[in-house]
Amino acid sequence: MPTVNKAQIEEAVRMILQAIGEDPEREGLLDTPKRVAKMYEEVFSGLNQDPGEYFETIFGEDHEELVLVKDIPFYSMCEHHLVPFFGKAHVAYLPRNGKVTGLSKLARAVEAVAKRPQLQERITSEIANSIMDRLQPHGVMVVVEAEHMCMTMRGVKKPGSKTVTSAVRGIFVENAIARSEVLSFINN
Numbered sequence: 001m002p003t004v005n006k007a008q009i010e011e012a013v014r015m016i017l018q019a020i021g022e023d024p025e026r027e028g029l030l031d032t033p034k035r036v037a038k039m040y041e042e043v044f045s046g047l048n049q050d051p052g053e054y055f056e057t058i059f060g061e062d063h064e065e066l067v068l069v070k071d072i073p074f075y076s077m078c079e080h081h082l083v084p085f086f087g088k089a090h091v092a093y094l095p096r097n098g099k100v101t102g103l104s105k106l107a108r109a110v111e112a113v114a115k116r117p118q119l120q121e122r123i124t125s126e127i128a129n130s131i132m133d134r135l136q137p138h139g140v141m142v143v144v145e146a147e148h149m150c151m152t153m154r155g156v157k158k159p160g161s162k163t164v165t166s167a168v169r170g171i172f173v174e175n176a177i178a179r180s181e182v183l184s185f186i187n188n
């Protein structure tokens with residue numbers, strides 16, 4: 001199912017090109033509105049995806065200990081400036097009642113929430129909430145580290161600066177030892 005109205009994006013991009021004083025009819029720019037529309041369809045494809053749907057794949061595995069998928073690369077679009085921010089997500093959970101999901105599904109959930117106009121904080125909490133809702137684990141911990149192009153190529157211009165956000169749910173909230181175990185694996 002298409003997530004975006006490509007004809008409308010093409011029209012808008014033509015207008016932006018005109019507004020910056022460019023000629024949308026010059027050869028190099030002729031196909032640009034179409035390319036941008038296709039790109040937006042791709043980078044915003046998460047808008048019609050529910051990250052929780054991936055957690056329908058459940059293995060009744062008797063493992064109630066840590067599962068951590070770390071260094072999941074992602075690209076997203078800052079909702080304030082519509083420029084990229086990108087980095088890595090680390091997703092950990094402690095399964096309960098045999099509700100162990102496929103490892104790739106954790107990465108798919110990251111993709112689904114990243115491919116939207118986003119805030120880093122919201123990416124972090126949406127991943128944690130969808131795992132809590134669907135798998136009802138003992139706890140979830142999500143850590144996201146990212147570089148925001150809106151802080152590096154423009155504005156305050158601080159290339160190399162990184163933003164780290166975390167979302168902590170369930171047992172990880174009260175249990176500092178469980179939290180630090182996850183952090184030590186992430187930083188290893």
Ligand SMILES: Nc1nc2c(ncn2[C@@H]2O[C@H](COP(=O)(O)OP(=O)(O)OP(=O)(O)O)[C@@H](O)[C@H]2O)c(=O)[nH]1
Nearest residue numbers: 078079080081118119120121148150151154155156
């Ligand atoms: N909390 C949060 N802020 C973000 C994120 N991405 C971008 N921002 C910030 O959003 C803010 C928008 O601030 P505004 O003052 O409305 O916009 P601006 O004039 O373009 O701000 P500057 O970037 O400071 O030039 C900036 O401080 C950005 O750094 C994010 O994922 N989370």
Ligand SMILES: [Zn+2]
Nearest residue numbers: 078080081150
């Ligand atoms: Zn921004």
